[in-house]
Amino acid sequence: MNIFICTAYLLSQPKLTKVKHQNFCYTLLSVKNFLHHIPNIKIQAFAKGKVAKQVFDLYKQKNSVVIESSIYIKKMKTINNHKNKSKLIFIKIHKIYNLSI
Template sequence: MNIFVCTAYLLSQPKLTKVKHQNFCYTLLSLKNLLDNIPNIKIKAFAKGKVAKQVFDLYKQKNGMVIESSIYIKKMKTLDNDKKKSKVIFIKIHKIYNLSI
């Protein structure tokens, strides 16, 4: 298993759903980029269980967080049904720490 630790900002309000007594949460994050010429990277994040509830409770837009997670890159077909495939970055959050100052 790969471990990915980063500083990120929440861009969208987390969507919390409950399936068979299990919490699931999806949100959009922006990874902080230290290089001046490259914009911040936007990724989709997923959490489940107690961590999902914690992500939902800690939500404030543009709130900084340290996230410990695993990273996945998935290839997806484009909507116009061409042979083009795009890569989408997903992370599964294992632990989250608030950076409120």
């Protein structure tokens, strides 16, 4: 398992759903990129259980948080099935901490 710890901004309102008494939460994050010629990285984040409820409660637009998570990179082919592939980055949040002052 890959451990990924970063500082990120919450870009979108977390979507909280409940399935069989289990909370699930999806949101979009922005991770700062320290290279000058590449913009910030947008990542789709997923959480479940008590952590999902914490993500939902911590939300404020552009709120800065520290996230401990595992990272997944999925490769997807384009629609026209050429050799072009795109990569999507997903993270599963294990712990989240608020950095607002």
